[in-house]
Amino acid sequence: MIHVVxxxxRSEYRSYLRQLWQQRYEVFVEKMGWSLDCAKGIERDxxxxxxxxxxxxxxxxxxxKGAMRLLPTEKPHLLGEAFPNLCADKVPTAADTWEVSRFYSLTGRHLLLERDRTVSELVCGLFEYGLMHDIRHVTCVASMVLFPTILKAGWNVTxxxxxxxxxxxVVLAFQIDLDESHYQSVCATRGVEGSVLYNAPTLVPELEVAV
Structure with missing residues (x-):
């Protein structure tokens, strides 16, 4: 199941968050060889x-067994701070647009959309959570190696x-639309039936946006 933290x-998941940052180090630094500024054994930024x-x-x-991170684009986030050059126009920022990053699964080869149960539930959980909280788009940066698979996932990718x-x-920035029709398509493509969310906090933290 997918737990929303x-x-x-957050206090209920402290031990899992420590595991998360340890696993991210193993996946992204040790296995994938990313050059990240982090303490040894812990990938937290x-x-x-x-x-x-x-x-x-x-x-x-x-x-x-796996995780992903969601960040509000109206606040500092990875695409806007580290990879704005990947956007032909302005980096998308809106209340209904969030960023997905640090997406991994321990059950496969740590690739974004490898067909395994963990990744399938994370993808469907992203749609489910987004639709519940008026998130209509997510942005992401991923390797071009994965992009053909991303395009076949059943969602609308730009x-x-x-x-x-x-x-x-070689990496690419893209946006995925979260809507009910694509949610159904993604669930069917990945063989997921019913809700995958164990819990879904009704409150998203209030964002103080400077205007």
Whole structure:
């Protein structure tokens, strides 16, 4: 099942968040070779803060098997701060647009859309949570190697600009629309029936946006 962690219930998931940052180090630094500015053994950055929403895949034995991070685009986020050059126009920022980052699964080869149960539930959980909380678009940066698979996932994908090389890897920024029709399509494509959310806090932390 997918557990939603926000500032509302973060204290209940402290041990899982510690595991999350350890797993992210193993996946992104040790296995994928990303050059990240982090302490050894812990991959946690300035975007892991009180307003961050985490979707955690926790199996029936209580083991953390994968996760993704959601950030409000009206606040500092990875695409806007680190990769704005990947957007042909302005970086998308809106109350109904959030960013997905640090998406991984321990059950497969750590690829974004490898067909396994963990990834399938995380993807469907993203749609389910987004539709519940008026999130209509998510932005993401991913390797071009994954893009053909991303396009086949059953959702509406729009590239935000041309690919570029980052740390020797060709990456692309794109936007995914979250709506009911694409949610049904994604669930059917990935063989998921019914809700995958274990919990869904009714409150998203209030965002103070400077105008």
């Amino acid at each position: 926000s500032d509302v219930n 300035r975007f892991d803060h009180a307003e961050t929403i985490y979707l955690l895949s926790i199996n029936d034995k209580g083991l953390l 590239p935000l600009g041309l690919p570029d090389v980052v740390d020797g890897e």
